[in-house]
Amino acid sequence: MNSLVDLNADVGESYGAFRIGADEELLKLVTSANIACGWHAGDPLVMTKTVDLALRAGAGIGAHPGFPDLLGFGRRTMQISPAEAKAYVLYQIGALEGFVRSTGQKMQHVKLHGAMYNVVSKDQVLASAVIEAVSEFDRSLILVGFSGSQFLGLAREAGLRVAHEAFADRGYAPDGTLVPRTSPGALIKDAGTAAARALRMMSEGLVQASSGQDIHVQADTICIHGDNPEAVSFARAVRQALESAGVKIRPLREFIA
Amino acid sequence: MNSLVDLNADVGESYGAFRIGADEELLKLVTSANIACGWHAGDPLVMTKTVDLALRAGAGIGAHPGFPDLLGFGRRTMQISPAEAKAYVLYQIGALEGFVRSTGQKMQHVKLHGAMYNVVSKDQVLASAVIEAVSEFDRSLILVGFSGSQFLGLAREAGLRVAHEAFADRGYAPDGTLVPRTSPGALIKDAGTAAARALRMMSEGLVQASSGQDIHVQADTICIHGDNPEAVSFARAVRQALESAGVKIRPLREFIA
């Protein structure tokens, strides 16, 4: 049994009059907060409020940079250069740093959003550009990425601390990637099933893929999707299952070396 | 004779394929660079490049936050709340900090842009919100503002270092404000006249207003408008006039206490 894990959620995704997510409730259940930085979601007032909520809840604060695509919520692949990838990440981490520093606190981690998260898992050149951005900004930041990805391997080599992320509420393909959102089996719709999968990731390091076979997955942090209407009940179920089994749920900063 | 002054210019105002300004040449002539932060102008690649250019030229680096109005180049007044003003400034200073920190250097100053610059000169509540943002981000930053403004007085009281800014290429009204851009006499169109006005600001602390009378003006830093096609020749003329008279032109960080 892996005895320590972090739960993370995307928060601060509202924009002006447009409200998304149950941040306040969710932040009581997770230990790391991925805060949108104003590009695919979020705005300066929302960032102010979300940093404050996260700090009061004791969650680790993370930047959640995405593509410059508010209309597509950062979920659409855009063709960008490595120089753009690096600059886009520096801009957004920096923007969040404005709010974190104004509270006298420290940022804990960086997790890319949506299509940018997926793109760096596959493209080594863009991956390196993002790693460069994070390293140059602050070498003490923890980089959260897809469990087992080359992206995290490269980050390790570059001297960054990394956290392998697993998904309790998403289906896995036999090759260890996620079932695409457009395919059947992409989403685990039952909170109990999600909780059981999270627990098995911790106890056995395994998850059942869509093909039925078991695959290995390392879970330093488990993602709770914040834009899911059931996010809060999923988070609660996962949390209870893990805690009942003796797994301690802690922010990344407390156990990632 | 005031023997030390800074010359500042707005730079990094290009956006994607849209090019504005002669940054490279201008940065050889001024000592402080106000770098647009992506809202009224500028983008992450432009910020990357402009920070680099400014550092190589030895110019002090400043954040140049503006209204969220790329279409209006931040020159149109928008009705914002104090909470928004504070958050907008924190966001933009932070975003620039991303690029500055990645170079291992330090930001020198903050100067608001366009309509936001004007609004805080008149509205004490918004002024205080901006001062709060800068103070909470980094108390060692120098705040550049309109010479003699209440804004700078409040910043002083809040413990910030301030720099009084004068305009060699703009007409002054008898009350010490600038002649609006839409009125005759708003712009000094001759580089020699601008240079002479800059020199007199330093030697006598005076400038001739549009009414003909002399008014007092304190000039810690003199603005060279970067979006003026003549910006480079103006900067050169002002620089030569001042240096010939023995005025030393230095970045703010070297003499603002």
Added chain:
Amino acid sequence: MNSLVDLNADVGESYGAFRIGADEELLKLVTSANIACGWHAGDPLVMTKTVDLALRAGAGIGAHPGFPDLLGFGRRTMQISPAEAKAYVLYQIGALEGFVRSTGQKMQHVKLHGAMYNVVSKDQVLASAVIEAVSEFDRSLILVGFSGSQFLGLAREAGLRVAHEAFADRGYAPDGTLVPRTSPGALIKDAGTAAARALRMMSEGLVQASSGQDIHVQADTICIHGDNPEAVSFARAVRQALESAGVKIRPLREFIA
């Protein structure tokens, strides 16, 4: 008793992943739909779907142009020139026309949104610019504006058909303007009260101002605020009260001459 009235609501205010409003239900209750045009809210997919929903519900379709301020939902005053006002309205009416024409139908009306609505009620030059835009685009469009405003008077003079709009769910000041949203009494919070006020507007042409006195109000169309969580129940209450009293609720095109 004025026997005919239109009910209008702002719809199509969602933007990408950001959902706002109960458009489907609301469109069964109102007779005119003010469709956001992508600037303060709305996007092309939302416009496609909303035009379709409105047509199926038999509602008259209107363009709802606003300021270029998605972040502020078009509710913040921006300082724009008459040329900008005219161009901004032409752009947005045109954009909606794309979707309306693709269905083979006709646009019924234009109603400005938020701060732009308020600004033209007070500024005659901007009002004229907007009227010019609508006239040049299509002289058969009905212009909806604040009941009794000079804006509507100017539109009449320019040969446009106009609809006087009243608000059942907003407080009125003694001078006939709305109580600002930031003041007490701005919002009527009870559906029954709103319904009673709507009915009295029709039967007596009066509404009780915040001071207690009655003021005259002409109501060709009554606004139901779509971003109100209670919008649907308010619409239902107003509709029932009016219909019970024999007032026919019809789209503007059926009775505005």
Added chain:
Amino acid sequence: MNSLVDLNADVGESYGAFRIGADEELLKLVTSANIACGWHAGDPLVMTKTVDLALRAGAGIGAHPGFPDLLGFGRRTMQISPAEAKAYVLYQIGALEGFVRSTGQKMQHVKLHGAMYNVVSKDQVLASAVIEAVSEFDRSLILVGFSGSQFLGLAREAGLRVAHEAFADRGYAPDGTLVPRTSPGALIKDAGTAAARALRMMSEGLVQASSGQDIHVQADTICIHGDNPEAVSFARAVRQALESAGVKIRPLREFIA
């Protein structure tokens, strides 16, 4: 010798304070104007002015829709759905229609911009979505596309008039596609060479590919790139070469059946 051809140029690409292109001079030399619609470039004031300039120059007016990517000038591929493609085109054609109709004139054509132009040349489903948008908006519009593309074949089948576009200032690969901008030989840098290539397209229907071999190309309209600093001299050279050889240069509406 093909005796009739149109010259087209992208114009109206300025945005607010950001100026691009020599529209006024270029519009004296070309016969069709592709006007940016505010997404990848252009804004309502620029559209107003550009429609006016184009009409006074006698140029056919075309909508030039692009991706929602001002930062990337619409040149970056974005992953969009057919429903989005259709809606994005309707929105932008409609927006331009606002300005055209306000002058009492008619739009002549639609030409997609940048990455959207390229994407529909390769993706039949997106191509069909765009064709649907144009057809539903106005079946009399001429669709301009890459010479010989399946996109134009589909548009023909759908009953639209089409114009095959060739490029005098771009290199061609042996397979008839353009040499990518990032490869050597992408741009013809000499106005004389561009003019000679344009002439040969008309006289022989051939252009020499980068491999040295001749390939067929149908040129109903030849593109002059407006963002090229040499655009005006290229347009002049192409125009003179064609006119000297007896080719008449006319707007598409005068000869596309």
